Amino acid sequence: MDHTQKPRVRFAPSPTGYLHVGGARTALFNWLFARHKGGTMLLRIEDTDVERNRPELVDGILAGLKWLGVEWEEGPYFQSQRLEMYRSEARRLLASGAAFACYCKASSYAGADAAPAAESGEEQEGEGDAEGPKTRKNIACPCRDLTDADRAAREREGITPAIRFRAPRSGTTGFQDAVFGPRDVQNEEIEDFVLLRSNGLPTYQLSVVVDDIDMRISHVIRGADHLSNTPKQVLLYRALGAEPPIFAHVPLILGADRTRLSKRHGATSVSSYADEGFLPEAFRNFLALLGWSPGGDSEFLRTHELVERFSLAGVSRTNAIFDRPKLEWFNTQYLQKLPVSDVLPYVADELKRANLWNGSQAVADPEWFARAVDLIRPRTRLLPDFTAWARAFFTDDFDYEAEARAKFWKDERLPDMLAKLADALAALPEWNHDACDAALRQLATAEGVKAGLLINATRVAIVGRAVAPPLFETMVILGKDRVVSRIRRALPSVSAQ
RNA sequence: GGCGCUAUGGUGCAACGGUUAGCACGCGGCCCUUUCAAGGCCGAAAUACGGGUUCGAUUCCCGUUAGCGCUACCA
Numbered sequence: 001m002d003h004t005q006k007p008r009v010r011f012a013p014s015p016t017g018y019l020h021v022g023g024a025r026t027a028l029f030n031w032l033f034a035r036h037k038g039g040t041m042l043l044r045i046e047d048t049d050v051e052r053n054r055p056e057l058v059d060g061i062l063a064g065l066k067w068l069g070v071e072w073e074e075g076p077y078f079q080s081q082r083l084e085m086y087r088s089e090a091r092r093l094l095a096s097g098a099a100f101a102c103y104c105k106a107s108s109y110a111g112a113d114a115a116p117a118a119e120s121g122e123e124q125e126g127e128g129d130a131e132g133p134k135t136r137k138n139i140a141c142p143c144r145d146l147t148d149a150d151r152a153a154r155e156r157e158g159i160t161p162a163i164r165f166r167a168p169r170s171g172t173t174g175f176q177d178a179v180f181g182p183r184d185v186q187n188e189e190i191e192d193f194v195l196l197r198s199n200g201l202p203t204y205q206l207s208v209v210v211d212d213i214d215m216r217i218s219h220v221i222r223g224a225d226h227l228s229n230t231p232k233q234v235l236l237y238r239a240l241g242a243e244p245p246i247f248a249h250v251p252l253i254l255g256a257d258r259t260r261l262s263k264r265h266g267a268t269s270v271s272s273y274a275d276e277g278f279l280p281e282a283f284r285n286f287l288a289l290l291g292w293s294p295g296g297d298s299e300f301l302r303t304h305e306l307v308e309r310f311s312l313a314g315v316s317r318t319n320a321i322f323d324r325p326k327l328e329w330f331n332t333q334y335l336q337k338l339p340v341s342d343v344l345p346y347v348a349d350e351l352k353r354a355n356l357w358n359g360s361q362a363v364a365d366p367e368w369f370a371r372a373v374d375l376i377r378p379r380t381r382l383l384p385d386f387t388a389w390a391r392a393f394f395t396d397d398f399d400y401e402a403e404a405r406a407k408f409w410k411d412e413r414l415p416d417m418l419a420k421l422a423d424a425l426a427a428l429p430e431w432n433h434d435a436c437d438a439a440l441r442q443l444a445t446a447e448g449v450k451a452g453l454l455i456n457a458t459r460v461a462i463v464g465r466a467v468a469p470p471l472f473e474t475m476v477i478l479g480k481d482r483v484v485s486r487i488r489r490a491l492p493s494v495s496a497q
Numbered sequence: 498g499g500c501g502c503u504a505u506g507g508u509g510c511a512a513c514g515g516u517u518a519g520c521a522c523g524c525g526g527c528c529c530u531u532u533c534a535a536g537g538c539c540g541a542a543a544u545a546c547g548g549g550u551u552c553g554a555u556u557c558c559c560g561u562u563a564g565c566g567c568u569a570c571c572a
Contacts (some may be wrong), residue, residue, distance in 0.1 A: 014572050049571055106570045139568090162570050180502075189500055189568085197570040228501060228567035251503080251565090252503045286509090289521095293510050297520040316503095316510080319565060323508045326522045336535070379534035389533090390529065408532080455531045467533040 002438075007039035008219045011072070012208070014046040015057040018269035019064035019467040022223060022261055025287045029250055030221045031070040032288065032310035041216075042074035044211060048201050051231075053080075069280050069303065077215070079207050086202035089210045089240065090163045090195050098239035099195055101161035102143040103154040106198065106199060124267040140169065163196040165205075165236065173231040178219070178248035178312040185231045193232055205229065211238040218244050221312075248312045250290045252281045252319045261322060277383030278327070279346060282334035286327045290320045300333055332381050340374050347373050347386050354387035356394045372477050375469045378426035392463040393477065396486070400493055404466035408456040409497040417447055417454060418461060418494060422487040431480045433472045440472075461490035 011027040013019065019027075034041040043065070047053045054465045062076065079086075093099035144166055146154075154161070167190040174184040195206040202210070212220060227249045237244040255265035262268065273283055281303055289299065293316065294309040301309070335343060348369075351357040362369040392398040424439045440458070444451040455471050464481055468474060475483050 012572090016572075046572065052571070102570085104570090164570090179524060183501095185501080191568075194570045199570075203570070208551085208572085223566095224502075226572085227565055229572095249502095254565080256508085260565085289509065291509090295511075299510085299521055318503055320510090321508060323522070326509065329522055332535085378536095381534090402530085450531095452531050459532065465532085469533090473533065 005218070007034065007037050008042070008216050009034050009039060009219050009221055010042045010044050010212070010215065011216055012044040012046050012071070012211075012222075013061055014049065015054055015061060016049065016052045017054075018057060018271060019061045020261060020268045021270060021273075021287065022069075023400060024064065025253060026221065026223055026250060027065055027070045028284060028287055029248075029292065029310075029315070032306055033219065033221060033248075033312065035307045036310045041070075041072045041074040042215060044073040044215070045076050045078045045080075046204065046207065047078060047080045048083075048086075048204070048207055048262075050201065064274075067274045067280055068270055069284060073217075077211070079202075079211065082207075082211070083201065085214070086207050086210050087196065087200060090202070090206060093165070093195065093239055094163055096239070097166065098164050100141075101151060101167050102141050102192075102194070103141060103146075103151075103159045103161050104141060106162070107448060111139065114383065125294055134264050139167070139188070141192040144192055149168075152355075153447045160198045162194050162198040163299045164192040164194050165232070165239070167192050167232075167235065173234050175230060175234045175244055176246055177227070177230075177252075178246055179315045180224075180227065180249055180317060183227075183230070187231075190232055190235065195236075197225055205232055205236065208241065209233050212245060213237065213240060213242045219246045219248060219312075219328045221248040221250065224251050229383060237238065242372055250315055251317055253290055254319050254321050256321060258319075258321065265322075271326075277350065277385075278331050279334045279338075279343070279383070281338075283327070283329040285334070286330045290322070291316050293475075297405070300330075328381055335377050336379050340370050340377075343377065344370060344373060345400075346383055350383045350386050351394055354384075356387055356391070360394050368477075375473055375477055377460070379467065379469070389465050389467055390463075392465070396482070398464045400460060400490070401466065404460045404464065405493070405497050408460050409494050411449075411453060411457070413447070413449070414453075414457050414497075415491055417443065417449070417493040418487055419491060420447075420452045421454065421458065422484050425475075425480065425487070426484045428480065431476070433476055436483075438474045457494070458487065461494065462486045 009030045011023075011030050013023050013027075031041055043062075045058055045061075047055070047058075058076070065072075090099065094101065141164055143161075143164070151161075169267040171187045172184050173187055173190070174182065177183055193205055194203050196202055211217075216399050230247055230249075234244045241274070253261055253269075255261050257265075270283070279419070284303055284306065285299075285301055288301070288306050288310075292310070294301065295314055344366075348362065349355065351360065351362060357363060362372070372393050373386070376386060376393060380386060380390070387394070421440060421443055424443055425436065428435050428439060440454055441451050444454050456466070459468055459471050459474070460466060462478060463474060478486075
């Protein structure tokens with residue numbers, strides 16, 4: 001491989017589940033690296049496991065990547081459409097002696113400790129009882145020494161062989177890892193692994209190497225769970241006459257209990273974060289900092305800064321725990337610090353989702369929409385906040401939160417005072433913050449009550465919530481007509497309180 | 498069981514032989530205040546343990562422990 005050329009990287013998920021945060025982070029690192037270096041990113045779907053493969057999941061993975069903002073220049077390629085290539089490469093290895101036909105029963109080869117392929121998705125609690133003697137795995141397959149006559153005999157028995165790699169029995173295999181440094185492993189630890197299953201389908205080891213060679217991948221950036229198997233792949237590269245790429249294994253993301261992220265940790269798919277109302281850029285920022293650091297203390301890094309500063313040298317070697325509260329913090333930061341114009345499209349989508357978009361002032365008056373969002377956003381955490389507690393900014397159809405009524409509508413003088421306030425506001429010649437402020441305080445003084453009593457009660461009357469932006473700014477945004485009519489409309493409810 | 502990787506507050510990171518071990522999330526307090534946030538200030542909280550090497554170890558080496566990964570005709 002020519003290291004002076006622009007790098008070529010790939011993200012290669014297998015459609016056995018949705019796009020989870022670990023995969024998303026791997027995809028993001030590949031993308032950041034490619035962008036930073038001006039290289040090329042491609043997408044490849046590793047769907048060679050017919051048993052667990054679920055083609056219908058591919059669209060969701062692509063959608064997840066798009067939401068994340070990870071783009072690819074090439075692909076998606078599907079390994080299921082490249083099977084002939086893997087088979088012919090396997091035959092080449094067979095012919096060169098680098099591989100051999102294996103007639104063992106699939107189940108008999110695995111060592112005594114190899115749990116018979118339990119579905120690793122939902123592990124059961126059954127711990128403890130020793131599953132037989134902990135014998136060392138037999139790493140050299142007896143079939144490697146079969147003679148032509150032996151093979152012919154097996155063939156006559158009707159056994160279809162698998163093809164295994166003939167792993168060297170001595171020496172070491174080394175490679176460079178941009179994260180973990182130079183690696184060198186003893187070859188006697190490497191078993192005669194399967195390249196082509198007896199059903200003619202390639203294993204991961206074969207297809208990943210054949211494809212990475214064919215697609216001229218220069219840097220393999222992937223989860224550290226692949227670190228231990230990398231020497232096998234390096235051996236394969238050499239047997240295939242290719243130079244291995246640079247590897248970069250990134251640490252894993254774990255759940256709060258320090259185990260691998262899985263369904264029981266709650267939301268782990270990126271689409272669930274999209275659904276919850278996180279901003280993609282906030283999610284990216286958070287994800288990028290899980291296992292990578294620009295070197296200093298800066299944390300709020302917009303995507304272009306991430307791209308500018310990304311480097312494999314900054315990737316850490318320790319597994320990271322997914323910290324949901326920090327993710328939310330990032331989201332509030334983005335909701336508040338971004339130019340309003342950047343968040344408007346997201347709020348618009350949220351309003352559409354809640355059926356509050358059509359006919360709203362947000363559509364008719366974009367300038368007003370921007371001011372309203374700007375007023376609301378300091379106390380939002382997720383996008384749905386705009387249509388939950390802030391619903392009254394976009395529709396007259398809202399109700400009064402029970403806790404807010406109980407807390408701020410208790411005083412029995414309120415119905416009378418609010419009626420007077422509505423009249424006073426209606427009579428205002430000018431509608432602005434100070435005019436509203438003065439009108440309300442004047443009334444409070446006249447009635448001998450604290451302004452706060454009226455302020456809080458009025459807030460509930462016009463937005464239905466105790467938690468809302470400052471009252472007079474809210475009044476300005478809502479406008480005189482809406483404020484006056486909402487106060488009057490609330491009167492019966494206030495009396496009933 | 499074997500092989501490997503990792504180890505800084507509860508969490509994410511910084512410090513890549515010399516710092517009063519820094520930042521952020523979260524947590525507690527105070528300020529601001531019209532509710533709730535945001536914001537500001539303050540605080541509690543860490544180099545897993547034991548040996549080396551060195552004038553000097555968070556940093557380098559070894560061991561222990563712990564966690565994780567791999568050890569499939571999964572990827």
